[in-house]
Amino acid sequence: DVVLTQTPVSLSVTLGDQASISCRSSQSLEYSDGYTYLEWYLQKPGQSPQLLIYEVSNRFSGVPDRFIGSGSGTDFTLKISRVEPEDLGVYYCFQATHDPLTFGSGTKLEIK
Amino acid sequence: QVQLKETGPDLVQLTQTLSITCTVSGFSLTTYNVHWVRQPPGKGLEWMGAMWNGGGTDYNSAFKSRLSISRDTSKSQVFLKMNSLQTDDTAKYFCARGAGAFDYWGQGVMVTVSS
Numbered sequence: 001d002v003v004l005t006q007t008p009v010s011l012s013v014t015l016g017d018q019a020s021i022s023c024r025s026s027q028s029l030e031y032s033d034g035y036t037y038l039e040w041y042l043q044k045p046g047q048s049p050q051l052l053i054y055e056v057s058n059r060f061s062g063v064p065d066r067f068i069g070s071g072s073g074t075d076f077t078l079k080i081s082r083v084e085p086e087d088l089g090v091y092y093c094f095q096a097t098h099d100p101l102t103f104g105s106g107t108k109l110e111i112k
Numbered sequence: 113q114v115q116l117k118e119t120g121p122d123l124v125q126l127t128q129t130l131s132i133t134c135t136v137s138g139f140s141l142t143t144y145n146v147h148w149v150r151q152p153p154g155k156g157l158e159w160m161g162a163m164w165n166g167g168g169t170d171y172n173s174a175f176k177s178r179l180s181i182s183r184d185t186s187k188s189q190v191f192l193k194m195n196s197l198q199t200d201d202t203a204k205y206f207c208a209r210g211a212g213a214f215d216y217w218g219q220g221v222m223v224t225v226s227s
Contacts, residue, residue: 039213041157048206048220049149049157054213092157096213100172101147101159 002027004093004104012110019080021107023093028073030097037096040069040078043106044089052091053078085111114138116146116207116218124197126227134190134207134218141165141183145210146190148181150203151220158203162210163190197225 003026013019023038030036040053051060053069056076068079080087088111093104120132134146141163148160161171161181169181180193190207204222208214 037212041214043157048217049208049214050217051213051215060213060215090156094157094159094214099170100174103157103159106156 001100002029002095002098002102004095004102006091006093006104006107008107009105010108010110012112013083014112015085016082019083019087019109021078021080021091021093021109023071023076023078023104025074025076025095027098029076029095030073036072038069038071038076039094039096040067041092041094042087042089043092044086047089049092080109083109083111087111114209114216116209116216118205118207118218118221120205120221120223122222123224123226126197126199126225128197129193129195130197130201130223132192132205132207132221132223134192136188136190136207136209139209141185141188141190146183147208147210147214148192149206149208149214151206152200152203160192160205199225199227201225 005024007022029038036056038056041049043049057069066081090106090108092106115137117135124130145164147162163181183190202225204220206220207218209216
């Protein structure tokens with residue numbers, strides 16, 4: 001199974017600062033069709049996960065442009081510029097390239 | 113609008129079978145896939161399996177032959193059944209629409225496996 005390693009495990013950020021989360025995969029996530037099925041989800045406290053980013057860098061509808069996904073192959077990053085209070089929660093990367101589909105272990109973002 | 117809602121028992125006895133229904137609205141099961149994801153208390157997310165829009169299924173091998181996913185398109189429902197429950201199956205179970213990524217999620221149902 002593909003293992004997604006997220007770092008850091010937790011992150012404490014001052015409002016208005018930038019946060020960066022890394023997701024490293026045990027295998028390349030580029031599929032044979034040329035697409036890379038790496039997604040980012042945010043689970044706010046007490047809520048279901050919500051989609052932020054799909055195919056590495058595409059923001060889902062309604063997601064602010066403060067959220068930027070990047071990377072390729074096995075190394076991926078989610079950057080959140082100008083962190084706001086509603087950004088707190090646990091961020092998960094997820095891969096849908098290889099079966100079984102797998103999530104990273106999560107990064108908890110706290111506001112200082 | 114797109115909605116998914118999971119319904120199922122709060123409590124299941126050890127070694128028994130879990131049955132959860134995901135009722136969807138705002139889209140067709142013959143157009144979109146539906147996935148199942150679970151989350152033990154205080155832990156991360158685990159993909160369990162999928163019902164493809166064409167009627168096929170895919171399962172996480174971690175669940176071996178314990179897991180079964182089916183659907184009734186006329187009722188816009190997808191069913192999860194898992195047998196031989198153990199205490200570490202205690203979790204919140206979510207269904208999510210797969211449109212490439214999981215763009216809509218249900219609120220989840222918390223299931224406790226009791227001995």
